[in-house]
Amino acid sequence: MKKILIALFIMLFVAGAMVIFAETQQPSITKSYGVVSTTAYYKDFNEVFTGDWQKYGQKFTILQEKYFKNIYTILIIATPLIFLLHFLVIGAFKFAHSGEKIPWYSFLGRVIHWIAAVTFVIMLISGLAMIYGNLFGGGDFIRFLRYTHGIVAIVFGVTALILFVLWVKDAIPKTYDIKWFLVMGGYLSKSQKIIKADKFNAGQKVWFWLATLGGIIMAVTGYIMYFFAGTTDTLRISVMIHIILGMALLVMFIVHVYMGVFSVKGSLQSMIYGYKMPEEAKMLHNAHYEKLKKEGYISE
Amino acid sequence: MARMRFLCDVERCIDCAGCAVACKEGHNVPVGINRRRVISINEGEPGEKSISVACMHCSDAPCIAVCPVDALYQRDDGIVNVNKDTCIGCGYCFFACPFGAPQFPKGNSFGARGVMDKCTFCAGGPDEDFSDREMKLYGQNRIAEGKVPLCAGMCSTKALLAGDGDKVANIYRERVFKRGSGANAWGWSRAYDKK
Numbered sequence: 001m002k003k004i005l006i007a008l009f010i011m012l013f014v015a016g017a018m019v020i021f022a023e024t025q026q027p028s029i030t031k032s033y034g035v036v037s038t039t040a041y042y043k044d045f046n047e048v049f050t051g052d053w054q055k056y057g058q059k060f061t062i063l064q065e066k067y068f069k070n071i072y073t074i075l076i077i078a079t080p081l082i083f084l085l086h087f088l089v090i091g092a093f094k095f096a097h098s099g100e101k102i103p104w105y106s107f108l109g110r111v112i113h114w115i116a117a118v119t120f121v122i123m124l125i126s127g128l129a130m131i132y133g134n135l136f137g138g139g140d141f142i143r144f145l146r147y148t149h150g151i152v153a154i155v156f157g158v159t160a161l162i163l164f165v166l167w168v169k170d171a172i173p174k175t176y177d178i179k180w181f182l183v184m185g186g187y188l189s190k191s192q193k194i195i196k197a198d199k200f201n202a203g204q205k206v207w208f209w210l211a212t213l214g215g216i217i218m219a220v221t222g223y224i225m226y227f228f229a230g231t232t233d234t235l236r237i238s239v240m241i242h243i244i245l246g247m248a249l250l251v252m253f254i255v256h257v258y259m260g261v262f263s264v265k266g267s268l269q270s271m272i273y274g275y276k277m278p279e280e281a282k283m284l285h286n287a288h289y290e291k292l293k294k295e296g297y298i299s300e
Numbered sequence: 301m302a303r304m305r306f307l308c309d310v311e312r313c314i315d316c317a318g319c320a321v322a323c324k325e326g327h328n329v330p331v332g333i334n335r336r337r338v339i340s341i342n343e344g345e346p347g348e349k350s351i352s353v354a355c356m357h358c359s360d361a362p363c364i365a366v367c368p369v370d371a372l373y374q375r376d377d378g379i380v381n382v383n384k385d386t387c388i389g390c391g392y393c394f395f396a397c398p399f400g401a402p403q404f405p406k407g408n409s410f411g412a413r414g415v416m417d418k419c420t421f422c423a424g425g426p427d428e429d430f431s432d433r434e435m436k437l438y439g440q441n442r443i444a445e446g447k448v449p450l451c452a453g454m455c456s457t458k459a460l461l462a463g464d465g466d467k468v469a470n471i472y473r474e475r476v477f478k479r480g481s482g483a484n485a486w487g488w489s490r491a492y493d494k495k
Contacts, residue, residue: 061362
């Protein structure tokens with residue numbers, strides 16, 4: 001009984017609030033027979049010209065004019081420099097080439113990964129060409145790259161979806177991934193330590209989610225912009241998401257290339273031939289190594 | 301140097317769309333591109349007003365600010381134009397414009413859109429004045445002939461004014477003065493005694 005009374009009281013309160021709210025709404029001041037200043041009409045017109053310029057258009061204009069290109073320039077220069085520094089100071093991990101090699105990446109995974117890699121690089125270059133288009137004087141060449149950007153996106157999108165389905169189980173975050181970040185996977189020191197990590201370590205997991213989900217978001221926002229598939233405000237939001245997410249992808253791609261090619265000797269071969277050496281697996285992906293040992297795939 | 305401006309007097313605009321027709325006809329604008337359009341608010345209700353809007357040739361033009369290939373430029377007389385040879389059709393100018401002035405035709409390749417087209421203030425483009433290429437890409441060049449843009453020239457009520465900003469402002473100021481304000485203002489209330 002008490003619960004019914006409380007519920008009724010709340011409904012009455014909400015209904016009353018809605019009525020009062022509705023009564024306080026004024027129709028636009030322009031809808032009257034009386035004399036209205038022309039400024040009021042211009043104000044009403046502004047709302048109909050093209051979406052909410054004050055909110056989204058102005059933001060996009062300021063970001064695109066002053067910030068986007070400059071931030072990209074800083075990232076393009078700083079990120080490789082930082083990792084060059086890492087390579088000179090700390091260098092690559094070297095592990096023993098002895099022992100029974102462990103299958104790590106399936107054939108399908110490797111093939112799709114390399115198709116994704118090539119298409120991703122094409123997307124990156126064509127995207128950057130548009131950002132720095134004025135350095136090339138725009139024109140036919142940049143326009144062609146814009147069309148390329150839109151077409152290759154389809155291929156990349158397909159590979160991103162396939163890779164997501166193939167590897168999502170190996171990329172689920174675990175609690176020991178947090179510990180991985182606290183030591184940055186042991187990459188900040190020359191000495192090798194046993195690191196508890198899955199088949200994909202925490203850094204690889206971050207790149208996985210960013211590249212697959214981020215790639216899908218880039219494809220969706222890109223589609224909206226390419227085909228003008230939305231209201232003007234939707235287009236404005238899409239372009240801002242697309243460019244900002246692009247920054248994250250650019251940085252993490254450079255990191256991924258460094259980590260996959262330079263930071264561990266033999267890691268590139270792993271992605272080409274599909275095997276990892278037992279010592280590297282034991283040191284850098286210990287949780288997965290122990291799991292394989294328990295299931296009898298590795299004999300020590 | 302004269303600073304060219306548009307001003308549409310909403311008290312005079314009757315939504316005849318003569319400006320839009322004149323622009324389309326004079327420049328052979330393809331179907332689907334609306335360099336100039338008339339927008340009405342409160343249609344059929346008290347306080348119905350119309351305005352003719354195209355590119356406003358802004359002083360601090362957002363379109364010029366966002367173009368990644370610097371295809372848009374502003375002339376000394378304030379007219380903002382696009383260089384269709386440089387434009388890549390990315391659409392940033394459309395996102396940035398508060399008036400929706402940039403228009404995009406159907407493109408040729410891969411379903412992509414073509415390069416940007418918009419009101420040129422009847423001043424053609426970067427190509428040589430009165431050349432065939434300029435006519436084909438941008439339309440007539442009336443400013444180089446010393447003539448007023450087609451839309452303002454054809455306006456039936458002279459709601460749409462275009463030309464030297466000072467002269468346009470003067471004309472409008474005199475109109476506002478003549479119409480009066482407050483209790484003396486021209487409008488329904490004065491004509492029909494409705495408050």
